Amino acid sequence: MKYLDEFRDPILAKKILAEIHKTVTKPWVIMEICGGQTHSIIRNGIDQVLPKEIELVHGPGCPVCVTPLEIIDKAIAIAGKPNVIFTSFGDMLRVPGSKKDLFMVKSEGGDVRTVYSPLEALTIAKNNPKKEVVFFAVGFETTAPGNAMAIHQAAKEGIANFSELVSHVLVPPAMEALLSSPENRVQGYLAAGHVCTIMGWEEYDPIAEKYQVPIVPTGFEPVDVLEGILLVVKQLEEGRYEVENQYLRSVKREGNQPAQELISKIYKITDRKWRGIGEIPQSGLSIREQYSAYDANLKFSVEDIQTNEPELCISGVILQGLKKPNECPAFGKECTPTTPLGATMVSSEGACAAYYKYQRMGK
Amino acid sequence: MCLAIPGKVTEIYSENGIKMGKIDYSGTINTACLEYLPEIKVGQYTLVHAGFALSILNDDEVKKSLDAWEELGEIINDIDNKS
Ligand code: SF4
Numbered sequence: 127m128k129y130l131d132e133f134r135d136p137i138l139a140k141k142i143l144a145e146i147h148k149t150v151t152k153p154w155v156i157m158e159i160c161g162g163q164t165h166s167i168i169r170n171g172i173d174q175v176l177p178k179e180i181e182l183v184h185g186p187g188c189p190v191c192v193t194p195l196e197i198i199d200k201a202i203a204i205a206g207k208p209n210v211i212f213t214s215f216g217d218m219l220r221v222p223g224s225k226k227d228l229f230m231v232k233s234e235g236g237d238v239r240t241v242y243s244p245l246e247a248l249t250i251a252k253n254n255p256k257k258e259v260v261f262f263a264v265g266f267e268t269t270a271p272g273n274a275m276a277i278h279q280a281a282k283e284g285i286a287n288f289s290e291l292v293s294h295v296l297v298p299p300a301m302e303a304l305l306s307s308p309e310n311r312v313q314g315y316l317a318a319g320h321v322c323t324i325m326g327w328e329e330y331d332p333i334a335e336k337y338q339v340p341i342v343p344t345g346f347e348p349v350d351v352l353e354g355i356l357l358v359v360k361q362l363e364e365g366r367y368e369v370e371n372q373y374l375r376s377v378k379r380e381g382n383q384p385a386q387e388l389i390s391k392i393y394k395i396t397d398r399k400w401r402g403i404g405e406i407p408q409s410g411l412s413i414r415e416q417y418s419a420y421d422a423n424l425k426f427s428v429e430d431i432q433t434n435e436p437e438l439c440i441s442g443v444i445l446q447g448l449k450k451p452n453e454c455p456a457f458g459k460e461c462t463p464t465t466p467l468g469a470t471m472v473s474s475e476g477a478c479a480a481y482y483k484y485q486r487m488g489k
Numbered sequence: 490m491c492l493a494i495p496g497k498v499t500e501i502y503s504e505n506g507i508k509m510g511k512i513d514y515s516g517t518i519n520t521a522c523l524e525y526l527p528e529i530k531v532g533q534y535t536l537v538h539a540g541f542a543l544s545i546l547n548d549d550e551v552k553k554s555l556d557a558w559e560e561l562g563e564i565i566n567d568i569d570n571k572s
Contacts (some may be wrong), residue, residue, distance in 0.1 A: 272541040
Protein backbone atom coordinates (compact mmCIF):
# COMPACT_ATOMS: atom_id res chain seq x y z
CA MET A 127 0.00 0.00 0.00
CA LYS A 128 1.34 3.43 -0.96
CA TYR A 129 2.81 5.37 1.98
CA LEU A 130 3.11 2.16 4.01
CA ASP A 131 5.20 -0.34 2.04
CA GLU A 132 8.08 2.12 1.53
CA PHE A 133 8.30 2.53 5.28
CA ARG A 134 8.23 -1.20 5.96
CA ASP A 135 11.10 -1.96 3.59
CA PRO A 136 13.49 -4.32 5.43
CA ILE A 137 16.51 -3.27 3.35
CA LEU A 138 16.02 0.38 4.18
CA ALA A 139 15.41 -0.52 7.84
CA LYS A 140 18.76 -2.36 7.91
CA LYS A 141 20.56 0.62 6.42
CA ILE A 142 19.19 2.92 9.10
CA LEU A 143 19.98 0.42 11.81
CA ALA A 144 23.57 0.20 10.55
CA GLU A 145 23.76 3.98 10.72
CA ILE A 146 22.49 3.92 14.34
CA HIS A 147 25.17 1.36 15.25
CA LYS A 148 27.82 3.55 13.62
CA THR A 149 26.63 6.70 15.41
CA VAL A 150 26.21 5.55 19.00
CA THR A 151 29.17 5.66 21.40
CA LYS A 152 27.52 6.19 24.81
CA PRO A 153 24.48 4.85 26.65
CA TRP A 154 21.25 6.78 26.05
CA VAL A 155 17.67 6.47 27.31
CA ILE A 156 15.03 7.38 24.73
CA MET A 157 11.30 7.41 25.32
CA GLU A 158 8.70 6.86 22.62
CA ILE A 159 5.65 8.73 23.82
CA CYS A 160 2.97 7.04 21.81
CA GLY A 161 1.55 3.58 22.49
CA GLY A 162 1.25 3.02 18.74
CA GLN A 163 5.02 3.42 18.50
CA THR A 164 5.59 1.12 21.50
CA HIS A 165 3.58 -1.51 19.70
CA SER A 166 5.49 -1.03 16.44
CA ILE A 167 8.83 -1.28 18.29
CA ILE A 168 7.95 -4.52 20.06
CA ARG A 169 6.11 -6.09 17.10
CA ASN A 170 9.01 -5.41 14.74
CA GLY A 171 11.63 -6.43 17.32
CA ILE A 172 13.33 -3.04 17.10
CA ASP A 173 14.14 -3.20 20.83
CA GLN A 174 16.10 -6.40 20.17
CA VAL A 175 18.30 -5.17 17.33
CA LEU A 176 19.33 -1.75 18.61
CA PRO A 177 22.86 -1.28 19.95
CA LYS A 178 23.02 -2.21 23.64
CA GLU A 179 23.79 1.41 24.49
CA ILE A 180 20.27 2.48 23.54
CA GLU A 181 17.48 1.81 26.01
CA LEU A 182 13.95 2.47 24.84
CA VAL A 183 11.46 3.26 27.58
CA HIS A 184 7.77 3.33 26.87
CA GLY A 185 5.76 6.46 27.48
CA PRO A 186 2.27 7.27 28.70
CA GLY A 187 0.85 7.76 25.19
CA CYS A 188 -2.04 5.36 25.46
CA PRO A 189 -5.25 7.28 26.21
CA VAL A 190 -7.03 4.07 27.13
CA CYS A 191 -4.36 3.41 29.75
CA VAL A 192 -4.34 6.85 31.35
CA THR A 193 -8.09 7.52 31.55
CA PRO A 194 -8.68 7.89 35.30
CA LEU A 195 -10.55 5.17 37.10
CA GLU A 196 -13.13 7.71 38.33
CA ILE A 197 -14.10 8.47 34.74
CA ILE A 198 -14.27 4.81 33.77
CA ASP A 199 -16.53 4.23 36.77
CA LYS A 200 -18.62 7.23 35.78
CA ALA A 201 -18.94 5.90 32.21
CA ILE A 202 -20.06 2.57 33.62
CA ALA A 203 -22.65 4.29 35.83
CA ILE A 204 -24.04 6.38 32.95
CA ALA A 205 -24.07 3.42 30.55
CA GLY A 206 -26.15 1.46 33.06
CA LYS A 207 -28.91 4.08 33.19
CA PRO A 208 -32.20 3.32 31.45
CA ASN A 209 -32.85 5.45 28.38
CA VAL A 210 -29.12 5.89 27.66
CA ILE A 211 -27.30 4.64 24.58
CA PHE A 212 -23.62 4.71 25.52
CA THR A 213 -21.22 4.89 22.58
CA SER A 214 -17.46 4.45 22.62
CA PHE A 215 -14.43 3.42 20.62
CA GLY A 216 -14.06 -0.33 21.00
CA ASP A 217 -10.87 -0.26 23.06
CA MET A 218 -12.55 1.40 26.06
CA LEU A 219 -15.05 -1.42 26.57
CA ARG A 220 -12.75 -3.83 28.38
CA VAL A 221 -10.93 -1.32 30.57
CA PRO A 222 -11.51 -2.45 34.13
CA GLY A 223 -13.37 -0.02 36.37
CA SER A 224 -13.45 -0.54 40.13
CA LYS A 225 -16.07 -3.29 39.91
CA LYS A 226 -16.75 -4.02 36.26
CA ASP A 227 -16.15 -2.87 32.70
CA LEU A 228 -18.45 -1.51 29.97
CA PHE A 229 -18.72 -4.95 28.40
CA MET A 230 -20.34 -6.25 31.57
CA VAL A 231 -22.79 -3.36 31.49
CA LYS A 232 -23.69 -4.47 27.97
CA SER A 233 -24.11 -8.09 29.00
CA GLU A 234 -26.35 -6.97 31.85
CA GLY A 235 -28.65 -5.35 29.28
CA GLY A 236 -27.18 -1.84 28.98
CA ASP A 237 -27.26 -0.32 25.50
CA VAL A 238 -23.51 0.04 24.91
CA ARG A 239 -22.41 0.43 21.30
CA THR A 240 -19.01 0.58 19.64
CA VAL A 241 -18.59 3.31 17.05
CA TYR A 242 -15.80 3.95 14.60
CA SER A 243 -16.25 7.73 14.51
CA PRO A 244 -17.90 10.25 16.86
CA LEU A 245 -20.09 11.32 13.92
CA GLU A 246 -21.59 7.82 14.01
CA ALA A 247 -22.65 8.47 17.61
CA LEU A 248 -24.32 11.67 16.43
CA THR A 249 -26.26 9.72 13.78
CA ILE A 250 -27.41 7.29 16.49
CA ALA A 251 -28.68 10.31 18.46
CA LYS A 252 -30.58 11.60 15.43
CA ASN A 253 -32.16 8.20 14.85
CA ASN A 254 -33.14 7.76 18.50
CA PRO A 255 -34.64 11.10 19.54
CA LYS A 256 -36.25 9.66 22.68
CA LYS A 257 -32.94 8.32 24.02
CA GLU A 258 -29.94 10.12 25.48
CA VAL A 259 -26.86 9.26 23.44
CA VAL A 260 -23.53 9.66 25.22
CA PHE A 261 -20.16 9.41 23.48
CA PHE A 262 -17.06 8.55 25.53
CA ALA A 263 -14.67 11.25 24.25
CA VAL A 264 -11.29 9.85 25.19
CA GLY A 265 -8.00 10.43 23.45
CA PHE A 266 -5.08 12.70 22.72
CA GLU A 267 -4.90 15.66 20.35
CA THR A 268 -5.28 13.24 17.40
CA THR A 269 -8.83 12.34 18.40
CA ALA A 270 -9.92 15.77 19.64
CA PRO A 271 -10.77 17.26 16.20
CA GLY A 272 -13.33 14.53 15.51
CA ASN A 273 -14.83 14.76 18.97
CA ALA A 274 -15.01 18.56 18.70
CA MET A 275 -16.74 18.25 15.33
CA ALA A 276 -19.44 16.00 16.83
CA ILE A 277 -20.40 18.71 19.36
CA HIS A 278 -20.10 21.48 16.78
CA GLN A 279 -22.42 19.57 14.46
CA ALA A 280 -24.87 18.67 17.26
CA ALA A 281 -25.16 22.38 18.08
CA LYS A 282 -25.55 23.30 14.41
CA GLU A 283 -28.27 20.72 13.80
CA GLY A 284 -29.94 21.25 17.18
CA ILE A 285 -29.45 17.64 18.33
CA ALA A 286 -30.19 17.99 22.05
CA ASN A 287 -30.04 14.33 23.04
CA PHE A 288 -26.30 14.02 22.34
CA SER A 289 -23.54 14.58 24.87
CA GLU A 290 -19.91 13.66 25.46
CA LEU A 291 -18.22 12.30 28.55
CA VAL A 292 -14.87 13.98 27.97
CA SER A 293 -11.53 12.76 29.26
CA HIS A 294 -9.16 14.25 26.74
CA VAL A 295 -5.45 14.40 27.52
CA LEU A 296 -2.67 16.53 26.05
CA VAL A 297 0.79 15.20 25.32
CA PRO A 298 3.26 18.09 25.81
CA PRO A 299 2.35 18.74 29.48
CA ALA A 300 2.88 15.04 30.21
CA MET A 301 6.26 15.08 28.50
CA GLU A 302 7.20 18.03 30.62
CA ALA A 303 5.90 16.43 33.82
CA LEU A 304 8.09 13.37 33.19
CA LEU A 305 11.17 15.49 32.49
CA SER A 306 10.73 17.57 35.61
CA SER A 307 10.34 14.53 37.88
CA PRO A 308 13.39 13.86 40.09
CA GLU A 309 13.26 10.23 38.95
CA ASN A 310 13.40 11.09 35.28
CA ARG A 311 15.70 8.98 33.10
CA VAL A 312 14.55 10.20 29.67
CA GLN A 313 17.26 11.91 27.60
CA GLY A 314 15.46 12.14 24.26
CA TYR A 315 11.92 11.81 22.95
CA LEU A 316 10.26 10.33 19.91
CA ALA A 317 7.18 12.56 19.84
CA ALA A 318 3.84 11.18 18.66
CA GLY A 319 3.50 11.68 14.90
CA HIS A 320 -0.26 11.90 14.71
CA VAL A 321 -0.58 14.23 17.68
CA CYS A 322 1.93 16.50 15.90
CA THR A 323 -0.01 16.17 12.64
CA ILE A 324 -2.80 18.07 14.41
CA MET A 325 -0.86 20.32 16.77
CA GLY A 326 2.38 20.88 14.85
CA TRP A 327 5.59 21.04 16.83
CA GLU A 328 6.04 24.63 17.93
CA GLU A 329 5.02 23.68 21.47
CA TYR A 330 8.08 21.43 21.75
CA ASP A 331 10.73 24.08 21.10
CA PRO A 332 10.63 25.49 24.66
CA ILE A 333 10.58 21.97 26.18
CA ALA A 334 13.64 20.86 24.17
CA GLU A 335 15.41 24.04 25.19
CA LYS A 336 14.47 24.04 28.88
CA TYR A 337 15.26 20.38 29.58
CA GLN A 338 17.96 20.03 26.93
CA VAL A 339 16.41 17.00 25.27
CA PRO A 340 16.13 16.27 21.56
CA ILE A 341 12.49 15.84 20.48
CA VAL A 342 11.72 14.14 17.17
CA PRO A 343 8.11 13.87 15.90
CA THR A 344 8.12 10.35 14.47
CA GLY A 345 5.86 8.09 12.41
CA PHE A 346 4.77 4.55 13.14
CA GLU A 347 6.28 2.21 10.57
CA PRO A 348 9.59 0.45 11.31
CA VAL A 349 11.56 2.77 8.99
CA ASP A 350 9.99 5.80 10.68
CA VAL A 351 10.78 4.60 14.19
CA LEU A 352 14.37 3.68 13.31
CA GLU A 353 14.92 7.00 11.59
CA GLY A 354 13.42 8.82 14.59
CA ILE A 355 15.83 6.96 16.89
CA LEU A 356 18.75 7.82 14.61
CA LEU A 357 17.87 11.52 14.65
CA VAL A 358 17.65 11.52 18.46
CA VAL A 359 20.91 9.59 18.86
CA LYS A 360 22.76 11.90 16.46
CA GLN A 361 21.66 14.92 18.49
CA LEU A 362 22.57 13.27 21.79
CA GLU A 363 26.01 12.29 20.53
CA GLU A 364 26.61 15.80 19.19
CA GLY A 365 25.30 17.50 22.32
CA ARG A 366 22.40 19.14 20.47
CA TYR A 367 18.81 19.36 21.68
CA GLU A 368 16.42 20.50 19.00
CA VAL A 369 13.06 19.62 17.61
CA GLU A 370 13.67 17.75 14.37
CA ASN A 371 10.79 16.37 12.32
CA GLN A 372 11.10 12.79 11.08
CA TYR A 373 7.45 12.45 9.99
CA LEU A 374 7.78 14.94 7.14
CA ARG A 375 5.07 13.41 4.99
CA SER A 376 2.37 14.27 7.52
CA VAL A 377 3.63 16.77 10.11
CA LYS A 378 3.99 20.47 9.42
CA ARG A 379 5.46 22.91 11.90
CA GLU A 380 2.12 24.68 12.33
CA GLY A 381 0.03 21.48 12.32
CA ASN A 382 -3.56 21.39 11.08
CA GLN A 383 -4.95 24.82 11.84
CA PRO A 384 -8.66 24.33 11.05
CA ALA A 385 -8.56 21.37 13.47
CA GLN A 386 -6.81 23.41 16.18
CA GLU A 387 -9.39 26.18 15.79
CA LEU A 388 -12.39 23.90 16.27
CA ILE A 389 -10.74 22.13 19.21
CA SER A 390 -10.30 25.43 21.02
CA LYS A 391 -13.78 26.61 20.12
CA ILE A 392 -15.42 23.60 21.78
CA TYR A 393 -12.93 22.63 24.51
CA LYS A 394 -10.82 24.47 27.04
CA ILE A 395 -7.59 23.40 28.69
CA THR A 396 -7.95 22.04 32.19
CA ASP A 397 -5.99 20.16 34.85
CA ARG A 398 -6.38 16.42 34.36
CA LYS A 399 -5.66 13.33 36.38
CA TRP A 400 -3.80 10.57 34.51
CA ARG A 401 -4.43 7.02 35.70
CA GLY A 402 -1.37 5.71 37.50
CA ILE A 403 0.49 9.04 37.24
CA GLY A 404 -1.70 11.55 39.07
CA GLU A 405 -2.80 15.07 38.28
CA ILE A 406 -0.84 16.99 35.64
CA PRO A 407 -1.64 20.72 35.45
CA GLN A 408 -3.18 21.98 32.20
CA SER A 409 -2.95 18.53 30.61
CA GLY A 410 -6.53 17.91 29.55
CA LEU A 411 -9.50 19.26 27.67
CA SER A 412 -13.03 19.82 28.93
CA ILE A 413 -16.13 21.28 27.27
CA ARG A 414 -16.47 25.08 27.29
CA GLU A 415 -19.45 26.65 29.13
CA GLN A 416 -21.12 27.70 25.86
CA TYR A 417 -21.42 24.01 24.97
CA SER A 418 -22.28 22.73 28.44
CA ALA A 419 -25.58 21.32 27.10
CA TYR A 420 -23.41 18.64 25.46
CA ASP A 421 -21.44 17.82 28.59
CA ALA A 422 -22.44 14.40 29.93
CA ASN A 423 -20.62 15.23 33.15
CA LEU A 424 -23.24 17.89 33.86
CA LYS A 425 -26.21 16.14 32.25
CA PHE A 426 -26.03 13.00 34.39
CA SER A 427 -25.73 13.00 38.11
CA VAL A 428 -23.85 9.99 39.33
CA GLU A 429 -23.74 9.05 42.98
CA ASP A 430 -20.44 9.25 44.79
CA ILE A 431 -17.98 6.93 43.16
CA GLN A 432 -15.63 4.94 45.38
CA THR A 433 -12.69 3.91 43.25
CA ASN A 434 -10.64 0.88 43.93
CA GLU A 435 -7.33 0.23 42.10
CA PRO A 436 -5.85 -3.28 42.20
CA GLU A 437 -2.85 -3.14 44.55
CA LEU A 438 -0.64 -5.40 42.48
CA CYS A 439 -0.68 -3.21 39.38
CA ILE A 440 2.37 -0.97 38.81
CA SER A 441 1.13 0.49 35.52
CA GLY A 442 1.71 4.04 36.79
CA VAL A 443 5.44 3.39 37.13
CA ILE A 444 5.46 1.72 33.72
CA LEU A 445 3.65 4.67 32.11
CA GLN A 446 6.37 6.97 33.43
CA GLY A 447 9.07 4.83 31.85
CA LEU A 448 10.54 3.89 35.26
CA LYS A 449 9.94 0.14 34.94
CA LYS A 450 9.31 -2.34 32.14
CA PRO A 451 6.12 -4.47 32.08
CA ASN A 452 8.06 -7.68 32.69
CA GLU A 453 9.32 -6.22 35.97
CA CYS A 454 5.76 -6.21 37.33
CA PRO A 455 5.30 -9.21 39.69
CA ALA A 456 1.81 -9.84 38.28
CA PHE A 457 2.89 -9.77 34.61
CA GLY A 458 1.88 -12.97 32.84
CA LYS A 459 0.73 -14.47 36.15
CA GLU A 460 -2.30 -12.83 37.79
CA CYS A 461 -2.37 -10.34 34.92
CA THR A 462 -2.78 -11.43 31.29
CA PRO A 463 -4.81 -9.99 28.40
CA THR A 464 -7.72 -12.26 29.36
CA THR A 465 -7.48 -11.34 33.05
CA PRO A 466 -6.11 -7.79 32.94
CA LEU A 467 -5.49 -5.96 36.21
CA GLY A 468 -4.56 -2.66 34.61
CA ALA A 469 -5.39 -0.73 31.47
CA THR A 470 -1.86 -1.18 30.11
CA MET A 471 -2.71 -4.89 29.72
CA VAL A 472 -6.16 -4.24 28.19
CA SER A 473 -5.37 -1.73 25.55
CA SER A 474 -3.83 -3.07 22.36
CA GLU A 475 -1.46 -0.10 22.64
CA GLY A 476 -0.60 -0.66 26.27
CA ALA A 477 3.01 -1.58 26.98
CA CYS A 478 2.02 -4.62 29.10
CA ALA A 479 -0.16 -6.04 26.31
CA ALA A 480 2.64 -5.53 23.75
CA TYR A 481 5.19 -7.28 26.01
CA TYR A 482 2.79 -10.16 26.60
CA LYS A 483 1.81 -10.59 22.96
CA TYR A 484 5.40 -10.58 21.71
CA GLN A 485 6.76 -12.63 24.58
CA ARG A 486 9.13 -10.18 26.25
CA MET A 487 9.02 -12.24 29.42
CA GLY A 488 12.14 -10.81 31.03
CA LYS A 489 14.57 -12.69 33.21
CA MET B 490 -5.89 5.00 19.84
CA CYS B 491 -3.92 7.39 17.63
CA LEU B 492 -3.68 4.92 14.77
CA ALA B 493 -4.21 6.58 11.41
CA ILE B 494 -4.04 4.92 8.02
CA PRO B 495 -3.21 6.31 4.58
CA GLY B 496 -5.81 6.19 1.82
CA LYS B 497 -6.61 7.86 -1.50
CA VAL B 498 -9.50 10.29 -1.85
CA THR B 499 -11.73 9.06 -4.69
CA GLU B 500 -14.77 11.27 -4.24
CA ILE B 501 -15.67 14.45 -2.33
CA TYR B 502 -19.27 15.29 -1.37
CA SER B 503 -21.29 17.09 1.26
CA GLU B 504 -23.48 15.47 3.92
CA ASN B 505 -25.53 17.54 6.40
CA GLY B 506 -23.33 20.48 5.48
CA ILE B 507 -20.11 18.60 6.29
CA LYS B 508 -17.38 17.97 3.71
CA MET B 509 -17.03 14.20 3.37
CA GLY B 510 -15.02 11.92 1.12
CA LYS B 511 -14.74 8.34 -0.06
CA ILE B 512 -11.34 6.95 0.76
CA ASP B 513 -9.75 3.97 -0.94
CA TYR B 514 -7.45 1.90 1.30
CA SER B 515 -5.98 -0.46 -1.30
CA GLY B 516 -9.38 -1.63 -2.48
CA THR B 517 -11.43 -1.17 0.70
CA ILE B 518 -13.56 1.94 0.38
CA ASN B 519 -14.75 3.86 3.45
CA THR B 520 -15.96 7.35 4.17
CA ALA B 521 -14.17 10.06 6.14
CA CYS B 522 -14.85 13.63 7.15
CA LEU B 523 -12.66 16.04 5.12
CA GLU B 524 -13.73 19.19 6.93
CA TYR B 525 -10.23 19.76 8.37
CA LEU B 526 -8.55 19.68 4.96
CA PRO B 527 -10.29 22.44 3.00
CA GLU B 528 -7.77 22.24 0.16
CA ILE B 529 -7.81 18.46 -0.39
CA LYS B 530 -8.51 17.17 -3.91
CA VAL B 531 -9.60 13.87 -5.43
CA GLY B 532 -6.54 11.70 -6.10
CA GLN B 533 -4.56 12.92 -3.09
CA TYR B 534 -3.60 10.66 -0.20
CA THR B 535 -4.62 11.42 3.36
CA LEU B 536 -4.16 9.95 6.85
CA VAL B 537 -7.48 8.97 8.41
CA HIS B 538 -8.09 8.56 12.12
CA ALA B 539 -11.48 7.65 13.63
CA GLY B 540 -13.35 8.79 10.53
CA PHE B 541 -11.48 12.09 10.11
CA ALA B 542 -8.84 12.95 7.53
CA LEU B 543 -5.97 14.65 9.36
CA SER B 544 -3.36 15.57 6.74
CA ILE B 545 -2.62 15.50 3.04
CA LEU B 546 0.36 13.19 2.57
CA ASN B 547 3.25 14.96 0.94
CA ASP B 548 4.80 13.01 -1.94
CA ASP B 549 7.77 15.34 -2.38
CA GLU B 550 8.84 14.86 1.23
CA VAL B 551 8.57 11.07 0.90
CA LYS B 552 10.70 11.12 -2.23
CA LYS B 553 13.28 13.40 -0.63
CA SER B 554 13.72 11.26 2.47
CA LEU B 555 13.80 7.98 0.56
CA ASP B 556 16.27 9.33 -2.02
CA ALA B 557 18.59 10.54 0.73
CA TRP B 558 18.73 6.99 2.09
CA GLU B 559 19.18 5.57 -1.38
CA GLU B 560 22.42 7.57 -1.73
CA LEU B 561 23.66 6.92 1.76
CA GLY B 562 22.90 3.22 1.30
CA GLU B 563 25.29 3.05 -1.63
CA ILE B 564 28.07 4.50 0.48
CA ILE B 565 27.42 1.95 3.24
CA ASN B 566 27.43 -0.87 0.69
CA ASP B 567 30.74 0.41 -0.66
CA ILE B 568 32.25 0.29 2.82
CA ASP B 569 30.85 -3.22 3.31
CA ASN B 570 32.36 -4.39 0.06
CA LYS B 571 35.79 -2.98 0.87
CA SER B 572 36.00 -4.42 4.33
S1 SF4 C 1 1.30 -6.47 34.02
FE1 SF4 C 1 -0.82 -6.07 34.65
S2 SF4 C 1 -0.68 -5.68 36.82
FE2 SF4 C 1 1.37 -5.44 36.02
S3 SF4 C 1 1.53 -3.27 35.50
FE3 SF4 C 1 0.86 -4.29 33.64
S4 SF4 C 1 -1.37 -4.11 33.74
FE4 SF4 C 1 -0.65 -3.68 35.82
